[in-house]
Amino acid sequence: MKQVDFYLISNHVNQAKFKLAGRLANKLQRLDKRALIVTESSADTAALDSILWSFSDTSFVAHDKLEEAKPLSAVHIGGQNDVTPTVLERQYDVLINVGTTIPLFSHHFARIAEIVDADDDAKQAARARYKRYQSEGFELKTHTIEL
Template sequence: MTRIAFYVGSSQHLQARLLLACKLVEKALAQGLQVYIHTDQFSTSTRLDELLWTYSDLSFIPHALAPSTERGLKVLIGHDSEPPEPCELLINLSNETPSFFERFERMAEVLDQEETILVAGRKRYQTYRNHGYTLDYHQL
């Protein structure tokens, strides 16, 4: 069963959520995990794509937008396609539950203080809890 962690930032800005996702990706790569980042739309996917190249002078995160034919990538970003196998960590930046989340060992739900993001996140939290998923919560 998928382990789900909620990460709630103190900002109301998408950029802060994307930076938090970058930090989670960096941490996951240090653990050798395959990562799929699910966004709400193409513009968010491309914004995150650019940010992963530039957010830290000390890190290098090879990644691509899904679907990708590149082999050996540990990080994919997508908004309208399902990730390939293997599936270890899903980072959800959308406001909905990805239909494929149960294929993953772990999922990180990244939220901020924007009202629509919080309300949708609370609903997903309740749904996951009601279905018996192991939940962690991190207020940042």
């Protein structure tokens, strides 16, 4: 069964959704899993790119932007419009969504991580996504995260 995990950020932290996406991508990378992180805009992609390269004082999350993606990279990032059929052929293990809408290609993934900021607008958008995933028969789980 397909599963969606909603990660609800409980506190207000600058760029929280990108930091949490970095944590998830780092964990997946350590588990030899491939992840596609989808952003809302090119500005969000740039912000996430910067955070992944400076993930911690002692490490970074190796990744590529979709337009520069190398097949061997385990983590790719980009906007929804950057995802092509060729990108989806790479067989990612997890889709990490930091956007406010469900990507049109979400049905290609068995596991989806939805990251939800602490503000009310993000929560409202997440409720709509939750209902849609629920209506499509996904198994849903929620996790409250404090950064």
